[in-house]
Amino acid sequence: MKIKGPAVELINLSLQLNRVILLEPLSAHFKPGRMHAITGPNGAGKSSLIKCLLGLMPHSGQIRRHWPGRPGNIAYVPQQTAFEPSLPVTIEEFMLTSVTRWPMFFKRKVAEQQRISRLLQRVGLENKQHLRLGQLSGGERQRLLFAQALERDSHLWCIDEPMTGLDQSGQSLMTAEMIRLRDQGATLFVVHHDMDWIKRHADELWVIEDGLKHHELLCQPSRLQAVESADIEEVFA
Numbered sequence: 001m002k003i004k005g006p007a008v009e010l011i012n013l014s015l016q017l018n019r020v021i022l023l024e025p026l027s028a029h030f031k032p033g034r035m036h037a038i039t040g041p042n043g044a045g046k047s048s049l050i051k052c053l054l055g056l057m058p059h060s061g062q063i064r065r066h067w068p069g070r071p072g073n074i075a076y077v078p079q080q081t082a083f084e085p086s087l088p089v090t091i092e093e094f095m096l097t098s099v100t101r102w103p104m105f106f107k108r109k110v111a112e113q114q115r116i117s118r119l120l121q122r123v124g125l126e127n128k129q130h131l132r133l134g135q136l137s138g139g140e141r142q143r144l145l146f147a148q149a150l151e152r153d154s155h156l157w158c159i160d161e162p163m164t165g166l167d168q169s170g171q172s173l174m175t176a177e178m179i180r181l182r183d184q185g186a187t188l189f190v191v192h193h194d195m196d197w198i199k200r201h202a203d204e205l206w207v208i209e210d211g212l213k214h215h216e217l218l219c220q221p222s223r224l225q226a227v228e229s230a231d232i233e234e235v236f237a
């Protein structure tokens, strides 16, 4: 397997907003090409950690990303987002804003429409493209945000509670997509509360509670071997 995602290093990362401590200082080294599950109690700072990794929150300490070559794209699937219900934008138009830089009222190219259809198919929204954003259910919103993130061929993924509101088929689809991304060499951070899911699918478990409390290697020996034998030295070149 060729590793495409970065290793991520945290050095005394901490976060304080309005005198509230959101993250106690933590240091960690996240290996590349793995699915890192982040768990911990409500309010422990998991989403805040993800936002720091993305550069969306000011923090103390350092975050270093070691890419295997030129830095690639970064995908973010946020925790449940509500769309303004009166917004006159359909799923297809929303996706169009990702696949083209042209204004929405320009004529769509067939290739763009096909690309959008393929992405929506991957998350099971192929028959919903004419629905307005405000008409979507919670699970459909979650699927749409994932489809939008898939568009950029990213190799670093930050996914915050991806299963919220998803039915069984949605959960299977998302799980398959995350495993596919990991197997193609991406580095994934997945905030999740479901320990059964984490033990079945994640490679490493990180528990956050008053700082980094616990770390455990989970991946199966065969997979671990595949990851270890990959060209990791390239990552730090």
Ligand SMILES: Nc1ncnc2c1ncn2[C@@H]1O[C@H](COP(=O)(O)OP(=O)(O)OP(=O)(O)O)[C@@H](O)[C@H]1O
Pocket (backbone or CB within 6 Å): 017, 018, 020, 021, 022, 040, 041, 042, 043, 044, 045, 046, 047, 048, 049
């Ligand atoms: N802008 C802010 N100002 C002050 N406190 C904040 C701010 N944003 C978040 N917090 C607080 O920081 C703490 C960590 O929030 P965060 O959303 O990172 O937790 P979490 O571990 O993701 O929780 P959950 O499992 O409930 O999603 C919470 O107590 C929250 O209330």
